Amino acid sequence: MFAYIVRRLLHTVPVVIVGSFATFLMVSAAGDPLGDLKAKQPPVSPAVLAAETHRLRLDEPLHLRYWHWLSGIVRGDWGPSVSRIDIGHEIGQRVLVSVRLVAFAMIVAVLLALVVGLVSAVRRYSVIDYGFTFLGFLMLSMPAFWLAILLKQQAIDVNDAVGVSLFYTVGDSSIPAPTGFADTVRDVLGHLVLPTIVLAMTAFAPWSRYVRSSIIEVLQSDYVRLARAKGLGRRTVLVRHALRTALIPLTTVVGLDLAVLFSGAVVTETVFQWRGMGSFLLTAVRERDVYAVMGWLLVVSLIVILFNLIADLLYAVLDPRIRLA
Incomplete structure (x- = not known):
């Protein structure tokens, strides 16, 4: 290994x-x-x-x-910037903000894709399956910036109606920042809610279709029929045999779509006015700052390569037949 x-x-x-x-x-x-x-x-x-x-x-x-x-x-020299900023220092401050958003969105999207895909495969051609299919195509056809604007406006209307800021609609943290570990964590999670929903809803739709088709294919395989013939329970067959094998295509798709999530984070951070890698990239492109753009692309590409390596290693965990010699 x-x-x-x-x-x-x-x-x-x-x-x-x-x-x-x-x-x-x-x-x-x-x-x-x-x-x-x-x-x-x-x-x-x-x-x-x-x-x-x-x-x-x-x-x-x-x-x-x-x-x-x-x-x-x-x-450690990231090159001269048009705006005379320290590119490495600026990326170091912003990358954790964007990675935090992408990581939470990926976790939520994967969980939603697993639940929706599994239920759709087990109850295929039912009302539930058709409902999830409609929701998936709706999210696929809705641009991320449009969903972010709608969600932000609805959150503002709710805050105005109740007279209390139930939802954070601006920034990745409060200004001034809260004191204390618990208050800081609560503040960070509160600002993550709306952007995470936007990224997760746009990502889970295609992933759920992959899970659905994979589970349907696995359920029709010989070893699943053998497991059922041996008297194993329906839940055991689904979780321990079908779902585990069906996770391999999902792992591949998630690894490939990580770059898409970062591109969606650029738009989402702009709508919610986060000071992350998204605003850094847009400023660099607007100023035609070559070295700042290259720094952004280098960091994101390294993250994508690392995650795809992790995805390859997960294949051997999900399927014992795969051997990485």
């Missing part, structure tokens, strides 16, 4: 390098980072433009700029 982990990590190195270089090319070609500075009135002096060009390494060839960025990451 350890050798397999090492091989997988070594295989991801060229993937990260090639992917980051391709992204660096596209981001660099997206626009001039000094465009806003050049458009200022009165015009800035040529000396200032030359100094900024040198500071942002725009006077270097593209391959040298990429090499300086890549080698700087190893030393």
